[in-house]
Amino acid sequence: MSITINGSAAELPSDPRVSLLDYLREHRRLHGTKKGCDQGACGACTVLVDGERILSCLALAVQFEGRSVTTIEGLGAGGALHPMQRAFIEHDGLQCGYCTPGQICSAIGMAEEVRRGVPSYVTADLTAEAALTHDELRERMSGNLCRCSAYNGIVAAIDQVLVEAVR
Ligand code: FES
Ligand code: FES
Secondary structure, eight states: EEETTEEEEOOOOSOOTTTTIIIIISSSSOOOSSSSSSSSOOOEEEEEEEETEEGGGBBBBGGGOOOEEOOGSSSSSSBBOOOOHHHHHTOOOOOOOOHHHHHHHHOOOOHHHHHOOOOTOOOTTTTSSOOOOOOHHHTTTSSOOOOTOOOHHHHHHHHIIIIIHHH
């Protein structure tokens, strides 16, 4: 059983009880993905599976046989940071940084959801073209908590990278 992680094939664990989060951190030594609550409440463990954001603490690694997982370590290309990573730095979208990998992966997955027209709880008109207003952005990122409360910088960073692309 194999899985692709950040573009490279890897063997899945023989123990089907291993969460995707523990597999990434403990088996693959990819410590960028963080364990906060380990019960689906904080978003620190967010990774992308075939471009969709998921909480890796609530998933079993073996569920993703044949799928492609991207973690914070796999976002950049050619030694350069992903634009979302650069924007978080430019806008001080972090303090301690513990939530940051999850915030960045979540923001990238969220943008793709908007592009596909997936509504959120605050989407008023389901027939209108998706617009990433600040209310929409905050609602769609509400699953990613930041104990340092760097929310203004987080929103500014995401806004810079994504809002203009979908407005
Ligand atoms: S560690 Fe997965 S949601 Fe908190
Ligand atoms: S930057 Fe510290 S938890 Fe978000």
